[in-house]
Amino acid sequence: MARFRLKDLRSLTVAVVHPPDPECQTILEQLARIGCRTELVWPPEKGLPPKVDVVFAGLFFDSHEQVRSMMRKVDRPAPALICVVDYENPAMLEIVVDIGAVAVTSKPVRSFGIMTNMVVARANQQRQDALRDRAAKLEKKLSGQKQIASAKSILMKVQGISEEDAFDTIRKQAMSKRCSIEDMAEAIIKANDLLSGGKGAV
Structure with a gap:
């Protein structure tokens, strides 16, 4: 300050x-x-x-x-x-x-x-x-971490990969799309919801 x-x-x-x-x-x-x-x-x-x-x-x-x-x-x-x-x-x-x-x-x-x-x-x-x-930034960071965890869980289940590989996939896709890891995680979650008819993780 x-x-x-x-x-x-x-x-x-x-x-x-x-x-x-x-x-x-x-x-x-x-x-x-x-x-x-x-x-x-x-x-x-x-x-x-x-x-x-x-x-x-x-x-x-x-x-x-x-x-x-x-x-x-x-x-x-x-x-x-x-x-x-x-x-x-x-x-x-x-x-x-x-x-x-x-x-x-x-x-x-x-x-x-x-x-x-x-x-x-x-x-x-x-x-x-x-x-x-500061509180808003911490809240946003926590929300992003939760989204990343959810996206990793989706990839691990769908692709049968490890948690480390799932995160690496999200990171590479984020770099490819030139967006943040949090935004890519959100996109994965939305795509999964769409494919599963809004029933959550497949």
Whole structure:
């Protein structure tokens, strides 16, 4: 994961999802001092602009579902979400966790702390994205290994060859077709399913 640097803050695009009140103005003014590109979004139903890096979202009991819906619609990688809250009770904290916030700032909003929250939120979001990507790659690799095992089993049974020879056959066919071993294994499985009438390995 690339290390986040303070000077990178100026390259960020930040959406402030909050009613245009003095609290919102404090956030916007501090973001302007930092040098971020900012956009005010209210109500949440308007949706986020494209390619947003960080979101400051005011959480209110009467509009948190709209914020949740807004965040569900964003493309991956998702922006880092910083919730702005005015209550520290169990119900609000549950909403903060459930909505996927990676940092929190409380009201009354002060200029001090906004930059810190942005750095922490951005770093946490990048860490989450890296872990999610790693998990997806491992899942894909595991799925590929299962397909290779199934394809080897098919060849061993149909051609009466050893496991080593079956893998060698898959590898050579993949090289010949200029595709991955996993793709070739999948093709063998599909061909077998077709020939066996969808009943699985012959």
